[in-house]
Amino acid sequence: MNPLGVASIVTPGVDWLGVAPVALLALAAIGIVLQRSILRRASVAYPSALIVAAVGIILSAVALIAQWHRVQTDGSYTTLSKMVAVDGFSIFIGGVVLVATACSVLLASRYLDRERLDGPEYLALMLLSASGMLAMASANDLIAVFVALEIVSIPLYVLVAYDRRRSTSLEAGMKYFLLGAFASAVFLYGVALTYGATGSTGLVGIANYLSEVTLLERGTLLAGLVLMLVGLGFKVAAAPFHMWTPDVYQGAPTPVTAFMASATKAAAFAALIRILYTALGGSSSDWRPLLWVLAVLSLLVGSIGAVIQTDVKRMLAYSSINHAGFILIGVQAGTIKGVSSALTYLAIYAFLAVGSFAIVGVVAGRGDADSDLERFKGLSSRRTGLSWAFTLLLLAQAGVPLTAGFIAKFGVFSAAAGAGGTSYVLALIGMLTAAIAAFVYLRIAATMFTPAGEGDQVLASSKVDLGTGIVIWFSCALTIVIGVAPGFLLGLAERATLLFLR
Amino acid sequence: MVTLVLFIAFAIIALVGALGVVISRNPVHSALWLVATLLSMAGFFILEGAYLVSAVQVIVYASAIVVLFLFVIMLLGVDREESLTDPLKVQRPVALMLGLVVFALLIGLMGNHWATGAQSATAALESGDGGNVERVAREIFTTYLWPFELTSALLVVAVVGGVALARRSRRAEAASEVAQ
Amino acid sequence: MIVTPTWYLVLAAALFSIGAVGMLVRRNVIVMFMCVELMLNAVNLTFVTFSKTLNDLSGQVAVFFVLVVAAAEVAIGLALIVAIFRRRHTGTTADDISELRG
Numbered sequence: 001m002n003p004l005g006v007a008s009i010v011t012p013g014v015d016w017l018g019v020a021p022v023a024l025l026a027l028a029a030i031g032i033v034l035q036r037s038i039l040r041r042a043s044v045a046y047p048s049a050l051i052v053a054a055v056g057i058i059l060s061a062v063a064l065i066a067q068w069h070r071v072q073t074d075g076s077y078t079t080l081s082k083m084v085a086v087d088g089f090s091i092f093i094g095g096v097v098l099v100a101t102a103c104s105v106l107l108a109s110r111y112l113d114r115e116r117l118d119g120p121e122y123l124a125l126m127l128l129s130a131s132g133m134l135a136m137a138s139a140n141d142l143i144a145v146f147v148a149l150e151i152v153s154i155p156l157y158v159l160v161a162y163d164r165r166r167s168t169s170l171e172a173g174m175k176y177f178l179l180g181a182f183a184s185a186v187f188l189y190g191v192a193l194t195y196g197a198t199g200s201t202g203l204v205g206i207a208n209y210l211s212e213v214t215l216l217e218r219g220t221l222l223a224g225l226v227l228m229l230v231g232l233g234f235k236v237a238a239a240p241f242h243m244w245t246p247d248v249y250q251g252a253p254t255p256v257t258a259f260m261a262s263a264t265k266a267a268a269f270a271a272l273i274r275i276l277y278t279a280l281g282g283s284s285s286d287w288r289p290l291l292w293v294l295a296v297l298s299l300l301v302g303s304i305g306a307v308i309q310t311d312v313k314r315m316l317a318y319s320s321i322n323h324a325g326f327i328l329i330g331v332q333a334g335t336i337k338g339v340s341s342a343l344t345y346l347a348i349y350a351f352l353a354v355g356s357f358a359i360v361g362v363v364a365g366r367g368d369a370d371s372d373l374e375r376f377k378g379l380s381s382r383r384t385g386l387s388w389a390f391t392l393l394l395l396a397q398a399g400v401p402l403t404a405g406f407i408a409k410f411g412v413f414s415a416a417a418g419a420g421g422t423s424y425v426l427a428l429i430g431m432l433t434a435a436i437a438a439f440v441y442l443r444i445a446a447t448m449f450t451p452a453g454e455g456d457q458v459l460a461s462s463k464v465d466l467g468t469g470i471v472i473w474f475s476c477a478l479t480i481v482i483g484v485a486p487g488f489l490l491g492l493a494e495r496a497t498l499l500f501l502r
Numbered sequence: 503m504v505t506l507v508l509f510i511a512f513a514i515i516a517l518v519g520a521l522g523v524v525i526s527r528n529p530v531h532s533a534l535w536l537v538a539t540l541l542s543m544a545g546f547f548i549l550e551g552a553y554l555v556s557a558v559q560v561i562v563y564a565s566a567i568v569v570l571f572l573f574v575i576m577l578l579g580v581d582r583e584e585s586l587t588d589p590l591k592v593q594r595p596v597a598l599m600l601g602l603v604v605f606a607l608l609i610g611l612m613g614n615h616w617a618t619g620a621q622s623a624t625a626a627l628e629s630g631d632g633g634n635v636e637r638v639a640r641e642i643f644t645t646y647l648w649p650f651e652l653t654s655a656l657l658v659v660a661v662v663g664g665v666a667l668a669r670r671s672r673r674a675e676a677a678s679e680v681a682q
Numbered sequence: 683m684i685v686t687p688t689w690y691l692v693l694a695a696a697l698f699s700i701g702a703v704g705m706l707v708r709r710n711v712i713v714m715f716m717c718v719e720l721m722l723n724a725v726n727l728t729f730v731t732f733s734k735t736l737n738d739l740s741g742q743v744a745v746f747f748v749l750v751v752a753a754a755e756v757a758i759g760l761a762l763i764v765a766i767f768r769r770r771h772t773g774t775t776a777d778d779i780s781e782l783r784g
Contacts, residue, residue: 009643019648026655033662083648121666128659135652143744147649150751151656154758158663161762170766177762178714181755182705185721188748189698192725192741196691196732199619201740209620217618223608509685513693520697523716524704532713536720539697543723546690550734555745559726562749567719567756574760575712578767594707601703608695619736627737634742641743653750660754667761 015079017070018086018138020063021094025131028056029124036120046119050109053123057102060134064094076499082202083141085274088499089343090138092492093270096347097137100262101130103354103474106467107255107361114366115163115253122162126259129155133267140278142191142201145271149187149235152267153180156260160252172251179234179244187231193224194279203279210282222286228275229290235268238294238324239301246305249317250371254361257313261320261357262350265327269346273331273339277500284334291332292422296429298325303433306440312360313371315440316353319397322437323349329426330412333419340497341411344489348408348482352397355475358468359390376444378452386464387448389476394441396479399434404482407490409434508549515542533571540564551627553634690731698724711766715759722752 032049039045068091071077076087104126112119132151139145157180161173191201197220198206215221233241249257276287302322309315327349330342363379363386364371380387396405413430416423464472482489515538522535540563547556627637642650701720708714726745733741 009640012644012647026658029662030658033658080648081645083646118666121662124662125659125666128655128662131655132652141649143646143740143747144649144652147652147656147747147751150754151652151659154656154659154754155663157758157762158666161667161765164667164765164769167766167769170762170769174711174762174766177759178705178711178718181715181718181759182702182721184751184755185698185701185718185725188722188725189728192728192732192744195619195729195741195744196736197618199621199736199738201744213620215618219610220618505685506683509689513689516693516697517700520700520704520720523713523720524700524707526713529710529712532716536716539720540723543727546727547730549685550690550730552730552733552742552745555726555730555742558746558749562753563719563723567753570756570760571712571716574763578764597703597706600706601699604702605695605699608699609692619732619738621737627734627739637739638742638746641739642746645740646743646747649747653747656750656754660757663758664761667758667765 012081013079015077015084015086017063017067018077018079018084021060021067021098022131022134022138024060024063025056025127025134028052028059029127029131031056032120032124032127036124042118046109046112049120049123050105053105053127056127057098057105057130061095061098064091064098067091071499072495078140078204082204083144084138085140086138088496089270089274089339090134092343092496093137093266093346094134096266096350097130097133097263100259100266100350100354101126103351103358103471104255104259104263106471107258107354107358109467110465111253111255111361117163122159125155125159129159129259130263133263133270136267137270137274139271139274140203142194142203142206142275142279145275146184146188146191149268149271150184152264153184153235156180156256156264159256159259160248162256163253168251169253172248175244175251176248183231183234183241185231186227186234190224190227190229190231193220193227195224197221197224203275206279207281210280218286221283225280225283225287226290229272229287229294232268232272232275233294236265236272236324236327237321238328239297239321242298242301242321242324245321246309246314246317249320250311250313254313254357254364254371257317258354258357258361261316261353265320265324265353266346266350269327269331269342273342276331277339288332288334289422291328292426295325295328295332295426298322298328299429299433300325303436303440306437310373311371312373312376312444313357313364315373315444316356316360319437319440320353322433323397325433326409326412326430329423329430330415332426333412333415333423335415335419336497336500337418338412338415339500340490340493341408341415343493343496344411345408347489347493348396348404351475351478352393352405355393355472355479356390356397358471358475359386359393362386362464362468373444373447376447377450379448381451386472389472390448391445392476392479394445396483398438398441402480402483404479404486407482407486411490505549508545512542512545512549515539516546529575530572533568533575536571537564537568540568551634554638687731687735690727694724694727694731696724697721697727711763715756715763718755719752722748 031052035048036045039048067086071088078085129152132148136148139148157173157177160176161170163169195201198209200206200209237245298321302318302325306315306318327342327345330338360371396403399405399409413427416427519535519539523532526532544556544559547559698721701717704717705714726748729741729744
């Protein structure tokens, strides 16, 4: 009792290792902002900010590895009054997010320099967004998921609009902001209704209540589930909630697009999977049909939409909707195998997307102005290496054997086959749309190997700098290595799923 | 009886305010209608015994946020009337239908039994010592400590993002002068 | 007649729907943004009502987090609007945002 006569508050115990990855990234971001106020010269401010960012990402990765070893021996655990779940699943997604963030930071340097934008704030916002993603992957409570979702989204609104002199960037930012805020509100209403239906916001609390009590009136729970799915559907860019994707992917600075396609997708899917499997695992017969519909629509919209586009960034945006459909095939299977195949897919798609957008960024050149398909005409004669790298990544996205994309698609199809029933149909639709999407990828590849005609204006693309080069090499190498020897990644994903805290 | 009268009064203000936000042609009027809805929300919160939330609603929402809205409207000078007959004529009835369908679905799905959840075991409204403020504080600093810590990151985001968007960058201006 | 929690919840659903319709109908970005605030408020009312019926404080605590998020969103959203307006010196309706299409 203190002088005021109120019992003092006993705060919950904190496992510092459990929150270290999130905290270190956020601290790095704050460090960047602080050193920005001391070092005012742009020539000094950016390199030092880059160093702080690199240190933050590396330390965060070290913390994740330490978590992984601890979880292997001691098993999964929760901390901070069960708000944070440290398990294989959160660590795997965290790893994907960190790799994607590191790649996006590498891409950013050249871009910021080329467009003459202020660097430190950009890096700080990207790190904050990434820390939100890590928090989202380990969030074990709907309120924590919501707050983390906003920490992911709000920096992205700013990053999309970061090139303030280009009106397309600003407009994309505005569009993403309005739809994102709308989606957040819808998700939040779902959280509120789920809370009312179960009396808890904790994922484990919801699961316990639903397993103990047979609800006679399931309406509130179902409405909550549907609204949460709509909200997260926006964030993962699944059809029919995809309409922002092409515009925003096209208008955003290309490094930000790479970040959104890889890291944001992984984090949003992590929240989706955790909510569905942990909290609502017992009522999978309710959400499996809903996910089935989402998957079919995403597959069809993504592949058919990509065919009618003429801009490569928009094509890749539609292809990312298509990929969301494939990941949903794995998620809707409702099995352990489904989760591990979705994890594998997310990891593989992350570096395919980063690599592809890195190349588009190089070809589009100054001002990010023109990523039209015409611009890729005759690229093979001008930039032979670049066009072969892009071809490899596109083939992988199409799912050609001996590339990583094949492993990803094979995983979700076999998970769907394992689940049986309507999942078979879904797998068939998936293969059909994979064929349609392959046409788009081949069209881009063929354009690159068509010699530029007399009338075509051949604009100089920017040079490949060190950071971009590393990203492209890295993603191409991984595409082949994982395509030939997938054992390591598959083993990691399987281990991560086995350690999935439920 | 008092509760009934108050509820009906607040409900009418809230609904009229919400419709006013959507229907007003002038953004300033929309903002003022929004204040009406937000204040009636605070009234509902008092009726339901959430005193601290009610106070915060008035302080943060009805004053700070709405003032920010009005400030931006005035700063930009966009308080002129907007014609409501816009090019997207088809969209309006479709949106109205959609809204009605959503409302009907929500009501229909949930029937009369909205709250099917468990009664609280740990954080009851009336148990424990201290008033509403102390109990809410205890919840925030124990069960919800992690989201509370996360909000600090959110505030950093708001500051950095706001600065990055609204500041006039010397570097960018120099670049655009060169371009011209 | 007694005011049951259902009344509050139906009212909240109505407010949420009005906000959602407003979001689709209006073209003025600032007003669209106000409609999002309406939706968030409807959610807050739902949270507090459930908190009362379930005799559980979590619902009231959730409202605080919604408030923080709403404040951060408002700051960023209005900064975006100011940035756009500075660049274009024109109106703030969604139709002005039309360079992106396809």
